[in-house]
Structures are given as C-alpha cells and as structure tokens.
Amino acid sequence: MIDALKPNPWAVLRHVVLLCGALVVLTPFIWMISTASKPPAEIYTSDVHLIPHHFALWDNLQEAFAKSNLGRFLLNGLIVTVSIFALQVLVALPAAYALAKLRFVGRKTLFALVLFGILIPPQATAIPVFLLLHQIGALDSYAALVLPFTISVFGIFLMRQFFMTVPDDLIDAARMDGISEFGIVWRVMLPTAIPAVTAFGIFSVVAHWNDYFWPLIVLNSEQLRTPPLAVAHFRNAEAGTNYGPLMAAALVIITPLVVAFLLAQRRFIEGITMTGLK
Incomplete structure (x- = not known):
C-alpha cells in the first residue's frame, strides 16, 4: 500500500518535461496578450512585467480596427x-x-x-x-x-x-x-x-x-x-x-x-x- 502511494520518479520527470515544453510553447502567446493589454508607456520600459499596470486592451483593439x-x-x-x-x-x-x-x-x-x-x-x-x-x-x-x-x-x-x-x-x-x-x-x-x-x-x-x-x-x-x-x-x-x-x-x-x-x-x-x- 505504501509502495503504491510513492510517486514514480519517471512519471514525475515526464510531467516536468511536459510542463516545461508547454511553458515554452505558451510563453509567446502569454507575452502577446500581455503586450496587447499595455499602453505604449509600459511596452517600452526596462521594467519587465506581464500584468499591465493600466489595462489598455480595449483601447488597442479599437485602434487596431480603426487604423x-x-x-x-x-x-x-x-x-x-x-x-x-x-x-x-x-x-x-x-x-x-x-x-x-x-x-x-x-x-x-x-x-x-x-x-x-x-x-x-x-x-x-x-x-x-x-x-x-x-x-x-x-x-x-x-x-x-x-x-x-x-x-x-x-x-x-x-x-x-x-x-x-x-x-x-x-x-x-x-x-x-x-x-x-x-x-x-x-x-x-x-x-x-x-x-x-x-x-x-x-x-x-x-x-x-x-x-x-x-x-x-x-x-x-x-x-x-x-x-x-x-x-x-x-x-x-x-x-x-x-x-x-x-x-x-x-x-x-x-x-x-x-x-x-x-x-x-x-x-x-x-x-x-x-x-x-x-
């Protein structure tokens, strides 16, 4: 019973590799959503952050469709x-x-x-x-x-x-x-x-x-x-x-x-x- 509850090292390693691969694939999409949600002042800054301080997604969408x-x-x-x-x-x-x-x-x-x-x-x-x-x-x-x-x-x-x-x-x-x-x-x-x-x-x-x-x-x-x-x-x-x-x-x-x-x-x-x- 105790052996059955022990985590399988290979299963853990497999899931870690899959999670790392998923993170690599999803990072560009996450960064795209983050950039689309930021005003220009937050995009061109040395302070790297994913969550915008001022949410500007709607303004960027309006400008994209308008221009x-x-x-x-x-x-x-x-x-x-x-x-x-x-x-x-x-x-x-x-x-x-x-x-x-x-x-x-x-x-x-x-x-x-x-x-x-x-x-x-x-x-x-x-x-x-x-x-x-x-x-x-x-x-x-x-x-x-x-x-x-x-x-x-x-x-x-x-x-x-x-x-x-x-x-x-x-x-x-x-x-x-x-x-x-x-x-x-x-x-x-x-x-x-x-x-x-x-x-x-x-x-x-x-x-x-x-x-x-x-x-x-x-x-x-x-x-x-x-x-x-x-x-x-x-x-x-x-x-x-x-x-x-x-x-x-x-x-x-x-x-x-x-x-x-x-x-x-x-x-x-x-x-x-x-x-x-x-």
Whole structure:
C-alpha cells in the first residue's frame, strides 16, 4: 500500500518535461496578450512585467480596427480557408476511397505518388504555379489563393488510412442496396469519416489561415489581403513602433483558430488516433 502511494520518479520527470515544453510553447502567446493589454508607456520600459499596470486592451483593439481594415482581412481569411477545405474534401474523399477500397491496376503506384507528393514543399512549385496563374489572368484574386491548394495529398493520405479501417462488409452491403460508388463515398464513407475530416480540417484551416508566403506573391490589392498579410501591413504602414495595436490585431487573428481547435479537440484526437490504427 505504501509502495503504491510513492510517486514514480519517471512519471514525475515526464510531467516536468511536459510542463516545461508547454511553458515554452505558451510563453509567446502569454507575452502577446500581455503586450496587447499595455499602453505604449509600459511596452517600452526596462521594467519587465506581464500584468499591465493600466489595462489598455480595449483601447488597442479599437485602434487596431480603426487604423486597418481588420474586419475585411478576417473575412478574406474565412472565405479562402473554407473554400480550400471544401474543395480539398471534395477531391480527397473519392480519391482516398479508390485507393483504399477499389482494386485496379496501378493502385499501389498511385499511392506511392501520393506519399511522394507529401515530401514536396509548396515553395518548390511556387514559380510554375505563379506563371500558370499569370497566363490565365487569375493573379490578384480569390482564385489565385484557392485553386493551387485544391488537391491535398496529405488529405488523401489521411482519408485513405481511415478508410482502410472501415469493414468491407459495410461497402458490400451498400452495393447490394444499389448504391453507386460515388454514392458510397458520400452516403456511407463520409459519415464514418467525420473524425478524420475534422482532424484534416484543423490542419488545413490552420495552414492556410496562417499562410504568408503564397498570398504575398499573388496579391496586390489590399482588399484581398489575408490575416498574416494584414498584420505585416498594419505594422509597417499603420502601427509603426506601437506594438500594442499590433499585438491586439494578432490576438484577434489567432482567436478563431484557438476556439475552433478547442471545439473540435475531441474529434481531432479521435481522427488522428483512428487513422493510425492501420
């Protein structure tokens, strides 16, 4: 009984390491919230303190919205991320179903190409895609932000791994009921793949909401700027050296991602766990 109550040294060490890692990850966010809540006089001082003496978060938020079109930038980010995710799901689900459940010549080769595509960084194809968009006159538009990311090889891989865990008897029963292959994808496989779709949605939305590189090279119009470009533009053109409104704008931009992840956390963990079963 006494031995059972003794703390496990390895468990204690593990928790200490995890707490230290969490502190390292959370420190920039804590500092951002602290800076966003301070007036300029407290930001530029040698006295380092997290809790502001004078709470100025509301004033910094008002200045951030007043001096930049922050609402429009957030709307652009929402339009782009939702459009990309919807198109990626439309492509990834049928492709993953074919790779997981259909038997045809070259299936393993196609899956190998999917795995190879995961290894290719988007920067490697940026110039050819940019030139193609220039040729068709799609630069400086929502299409330039959405179309290059319609096909997600990571999404295909994630869905395929999940579909491998779905029993074949379920698909055979649907075929006996006269459901077509596309009908099976959307009426049978999609409802079972909600955890995997949610997990992929977190990855996709976070990646494209925070994307700075691609919008920077395809956009010229300020009205089409996405949230990361909005922060850079706000800092350079509007806030200058006043980091209070800048951090307040950054706080507004990351809040939707944090809320979305907290709401979908259970599905996210479930999807990642189940896709790793096979």
